[in-house]
Amino acid sequence: MVSIKDIAKKAGVSISTVSYALNGSSKVTDETSSRILAIAEELNYVPNAAARTLKKRESRIIGVFLTDFRGEVYGDLLDGVKEVLNREGYDMIVCSGIQSHRMLPERMIDGAIILDSGFDSEEILRYADRGHRIVVLDRELIHPNINRVLLDNHSGAEAAMRYLLDHGHRNVYVVTGPEDSYDSNQRLAAVRQIADSNPEIKLTEIRSNFEKKGGVLAAQQIIEEYKEPAAVFCLNDEMAVGISNALAGKELKIGEHIHLIGFDNIELTQYLQPRLATVDYSRAKWGAAAAEHLLKILAGNQIEHERLQVKLVEGGSVGTLKRPV
Numbered sequence: 001m002v003s004i005k006d007i008a009k010k011a012g013v014s015i016s017t018v019s020y021a022l023n024g025s026s027k028v029t030d031e032t033s034s035r036i037l038a039i040a041e042e043l044n045y046v047p048n049a050a051a052r053t054l055k056k057r058e059s060r061i062i063g064v065f066l067t068d069f070r071g072e073v074y075g076d077l078l079d080g081v082k083e084v085l086n087r088e089g090y091d092m093i094v095c096s097g098i099q100s101h102r103m104l105p106e107r108m109i110d111g112a113i114i115l116d117s118g119f120d121s122e123e124i125l126r127y128a129d130r131g132h133r134i135v136v137l138d139r140e141l142i143h144p145n146i147n148r149v150l151l152d153n154h155s156g157a158e159a160a161m162r163y164l165l166d167h168g169h170r171n172v173y174v175v176t177g178p179e180d181s182y183d184s185n186q187r188l189a190a191v192r193q194i195a196d197s198n199p200e201i202k203l204t205e206i207r208s209n210f211e212k213k214g215g216v217l218a219a220q221q222i223i224e225e226y227k228e229p230a231a232v233f234c235l236n237d238e239m240a241v242g243i244s245n246a247l248a249g250k251e252l253k254i255g256e257h258i259h260l261i262g263f264d265n266i267e268l269t270q271y272l273q274p275r276l277a278t279v280d281y282s283r284a285k286w287g288a289a290a291a292e293h294l295l296k297i298l299a300g301n302q303i304e305h306e307r308l309q310v311k312l313v314e315g316g317s318v319g320t321l322k323r324p325v
């Protein structure tokens with residue numbers, strides 16, 4: 001591999017002069033700089049990123065750690081992160097899996113945005129203790145080097161349950177996400193709170209996985225247990241789509257027998273018939289806010305934690321149940 005020593009030797013200048021030229025410093029003349037850059041190109045010189053990181057103590061790269069890459073939610077979120085980072089001269093690396101965690105202690109990245117249940121909270125706090133700057137999207141941690149940008153899961157789930165109650169539903173299924181999902185657990189806590197305060201609600205919990213196939217399995221249980229109209233609150237839209245697919249062509253109709261509501265307002269739900277009722281928020285804004293928070297704490301600035309607002313989107317998938325007066 002060609003080094004700056006090779007360039008310096010061919011150009012007949014010192015290593016420091018080559019370094020200045022490669023970094024665009026005004027300490028060398030334009031003529032000398034142009035000659036050095038031409039030689040670097042001729043020799044196919046590639047800067048050593050690791051060495052640059054050690055010298056400048058920055059890589060200009062942010063790590064975004066996700067549990068999974070699949071689904072519309074992650075894509076929109078990453079678009080928001082990327083737009084802010086690129087605007088400020090940063091790039092991002094999207095990571096998943098235990099082995100990727102070493103990018104933080106090895107300082108291969110300047111900071112991290114974490115939406116990954118594979119990280120133990122104690123592990124994140126240890127990194128923060130060592131000076132790493134981190135933004136978390138999936139847990140509530142308190143540390144000077146950690147900022148939180150969270151969804152208002154509680155108000156979203158509460159709005160969904162109130163919507164079902166207002167339409168007369170008392171027989172309610174809730175289809176959850178993975179047991180280690182912060183968002184699922186926050187939404188489920190709100191559902192249980194509403195159910196506990198309304199004794200007439202019959203609540204059935206189905207543990208699932210935030211995937212379409214999980215919705216299909218939930219639909220099978222609901223069909224087997226069906227005796228009267230039921231409301232189904234899926235804690236994300238992917239599972240609601242799975243239920244919708246499973247009921248296609250069946251005797252039980254959405255909006256008539258099964259009253260379905262989701263969470264996330266992914267684009268696909270706009271094409272379901274009837275239109276899926278759901279809880280909406282801007283995933284791109286969520287990602288952008290996370291990136292903005294991280295860049296500010298990297299710069300040594302203080303910024304308040306943020307909770308992203310959500311809103312209910314009504315849909316024909318929830319019909320009004322006529323109850324005896």
